[in-house]
Amino acid sequence: MNQSIAIPHILIVDDDRQIRQRLAKFLREHGLSVSEAGNGREMQALLQRGQIDLVVLDVMMPGDDGLTLCRQLRAETPMPIILLTALSGDTDRIVGLELGADDYVTKPFNPRELLARIRALIRRAGLQANAGTTAVRSAIYHFAGWSLDVNRRALTSPDKILVVLTSSEFDLLVVFAENAQRALNREQLLEHLHGRVTNQFDRSIDVHISRLRRKIEPDPQNPTLIKTIRHEGYFFTPTVVMNGTAATAGTATT
Structure with a gap:
């Protein structure tokens, strides 16, 4: 009997539309479902609208920045969060992780590296997809x-x-x-x-x-x-x- 495979749904939150769209296109080409948001308000609307499995969140945004949004997300859900930032200092990375981010990627980055990080997180979360994930162990x-x-x-x-x-x-x-x-x-x-x-x-x-x-x-x-x-x-x-x-x-x- 055929079993339906759940495709992980990734939400990209970045105020730079070109970066957002290029990354979304790349992830879709590699078997993931992707939604896009340009700010915190759009992010919250998409989260309320449907199931999101992982958030890729830019840190440097006008209004509520990525660290603020990360703190808000972590207070509401344990879903995986990957932060994107142009800041390379350890202090900024540690702040993001202390706020509950699961991983941290510094711009500029190779999209394949980010894809690997996403796959690792969704595999560990037990999600199924043709993006190369496996079922979680029963223990x-x-x-x-x-x-x-x-x-x-x-x-x-x-x-x-x-x-x-x-x-x-x-x-x-x-x-x-x-x-x-x-x-x-x-x-x-x-x-x-x-x-x-x-x-x-x-x-x-x-x-x-x-x-x-x-x-x-x-x-x-x-x-x-x-x-x-x-x-x-x-x-x-x-x-x-x-x-x-x-x-x-x-x-x-x-």
Whole structure:
């Protein structure tokens, strides 16, 4: 029996119409559905009109800039957000990630690099498309009273409260659960999260981990679940049980 394939719907928000249209044309040619917005008002109208799976958001816009819109989006939805900017400084990148962006691409950029970043995010979000994505694994991880449902993309606290994570935070936690009690350095974490996409700066992992700690650690300033191992990286300390069976440390590392 034939199954319909959902094509991920990408929203490009950029006040430069030429850049917006060229990028939209490129993404459509590579199997994605694309809508365009020139400002925050148009973005909100499109979000209310239909299902959007990922937002590509320019930072330098008149009126509400991309950082303001990113903050607003993240308060409303965990959907993946990629920021575009002409600013190359680490401080600006870190601010965007702290506001909840999943990824950051600096202008000028190669459209194929952005396409790879989009594919990585929609693949991790479990979306299906002829853009080269695969189905998400069906697994439920249990650790320290927490429950991480990969298929539902849901994290439940020991108090049975649903905790909202961004796409990158969720996928980072999955990587830790799959590699429990094993030190992972930044390069390994970046490869798990972004594949082999280049030009991703190391501090992005630190920012995502800092945000994740604030959501799952009893005391984020003295973390006990995600430990920092000097000169080695990060170490996920709990014993992890997957679907009722103890997970083997490091089984997901290639």
